[in-house]
Amino acid sequence: MIWFLTKGRRLNPVYAAFMIVAFMMGIAGALQAPTLSLFLSREVEVRPFWVGLFYTVNAIAGILVSLALAKRSDNQGDRRKLIMVCCVMAVANCVLFAFNRHYLTLITVGVMFASIANTAMPQIFALAREYADNSAREVVMFSSIMRAQLSLAWVIGPPLSFMLALNYGFTTMFLIAAGIFVISLALIFFALPSVARIEQPADVALTQVSGWKDKNVRMLFIASMLMWTCNTMYIIDMPLWVSSDLGLPESLAGLLMGTAAGLEIPAMILAGYYVKRFGKRRMMVIAVSAGVLFYVGLILFHSRTALLLLQLFNAIFIGIVAGIGMLWFQDLMPGRPGSATTLFTNSISTGVILAGVLQGALAESFGHYSVYWLIAGLSVFALILTSRVKNI
Template sequence: MNFKRWLPRRFNPVFAAFLIVAFLSGIAGALQAPTLSLFLTTEVKVRPLWVGLFYTLNAVAGIIVSFLLAKRSDTQGDRRRLILLCCLMAVGNSLLFAFNRDYLTLITAGVLLAAIANTAMPQIFALAREYADHSAREVVMFSSVMRAQLSLAWVIGPPLSFMLALNYGFTVMFLVAAAIFVISALLVWLILPSVPRAQVEISVDSPPIAPISAWRDPDVRLLFLASMLMWTCNTMYIIDMPLYITADLGLPERLAGLLMGTAAGLEIPAMLLAGYYVKRFGKRNMMLFAVAAGVLFYAGLALFKFKAALMVLQLFNAVFIGIIAGIGMLYFQELMPGRPGAATTMFTNSISTGVILAGILQGALVENFGHYAVYWLITLLAMLALWMCARVREV
């Protein structure tokens, strides 16, 4: 495999900074997300329905804020400064969770801070896309390598999260996350570039420019709905799995971190291979292959309940998430040329919308039918996503 076409000939501090910022932001997020349901259940002491409501409101706020910021970021202002602001809000959010155990405060002030903070990642990828275009780098591989940093972060983050939370407490865990966000903010401030807006030239052979409302494009709409369902499945799994393996299967709590870390580790080669072979097989076929792997993964969770099977199934999980996380974002960008911020945010908002559905469905299902029902439902949702994805045109 020849990567010379996208690697810089000499060390490039900006290139390295993008990778490090993506990695550190991913680490900080991976410290908080895997144990959030456990934190709300054990520390804040709320019922499963209120855990699901927290995820839902957090996602709703994230969609509203990120859409507003994305629209502005593609037309005016310095994207780098917006990323810096988001990192600082992430520091404040981590400190709030470190020292507060009041549900009402967390679901109001915490959700608002998180909504702004979570906008950082799509803006980092949008800036990276502009930087790659501006410096004539191979966009697909550059994006895939950046996305691989998030997967690497999730190899380390979940096991570290459970280790810190179970051995030293949630306060220490959130303080570590805050410190990492501070380092990320410093790198953004000192090293990341301010890339001038590219003017999109229209020619006879160029693809049509996305309309003001991308939702009017049936392919964008279908891809958004399919992606939403994929991330609904993934989020329901993340919310429910730490509770399911301890409450229903009687397995140790640390296994949740091990499962997430294993999947993230396997995602890295899956993501890099997808970025390399996407030109040969096409984005649509790669996505179909990924979602089919997701169907097998979730069906396996419903059928197998012992540790060895859960570990083996992470291979299918890695193929699923590794491909849709990297290729899915590029798919939106290709369907919406000239609008990297809006396209990336459309992708991340499909994740947020999936989180909304996941929070509602997981909480309601567990309250009424128990944890086991979750995995049959997400298998059906993954099959529906596969059907929708098959109807999106290739680009």
């Protein structure tokens, strides 16, 4: 990693800035997301239905706003300026949540701020892709190491989030997140480059009017959506399943998540290193196959040791999909990195929406065990679709 960030004997300051910004914004996001449901139920004092509704509205608004901003970013303007606007909205959102406890305000104004703020990360990755392309750098490894910063942030962020919220209060936690976004904004302003757009050849421009018209993009989107549906259903259900059905300690859920997040980092970096040798499709097929093994393993093995060992397959699955999947979208949509990256992140958001509906309905009607049978089936379907997408 240090070798990659250097040029000759000198540290490459632009690459280092991209890594630091990705890590810091990842930390700020990881401070807010894990305790959001706890904040809504304890501080805002709303029933579970309204907590779920907040997640659904937030995800849908995020998709609509990010698509609109991504289209604009690919067609006109300075992408770096858009990222700074998103950071300002992130600060405003944190301050709003720090001092406001009115549900209607949070689900309207708060969701609007959050929708714009959440566009920052895909735009940062799009800017990084453009910078790497223009400077003739190694795109895959650069993106993989950047994505690893987010995984590292999610190793540190969730336990820090609960510690701050439970010991010092939600106001303190949100204000610290706001401060991190302010520092990120300063780094973006002073350290990240503005990259001039490259005019695409006429044949490329004509064939890429709408990425969704390409059947390979559609298949990859559906496959990615199913992958993230599986992952989110697991994250939602696993803490309840471990304690209620398996009779294992509740603390095990946090250990399993932290173990997977830690193992994702080497998985991402190795994927970036080997992708040239094996190709994106083969790497993604390996990843989704690991996901299938992981979810089938959850059906068959329920001991503490087995669940911990299975996290290796989970890490390979998420680590490769999170990094290579985004690059595959970008390669299938040349000249439109913002739209491609946003399409990838929207596959995640759509998966989150489906996961909440499916997990709640299944767990309530048929029990937690049925959730994992559906997850296993969806992962097999995702594997079939992934294997049929054009290799780039």
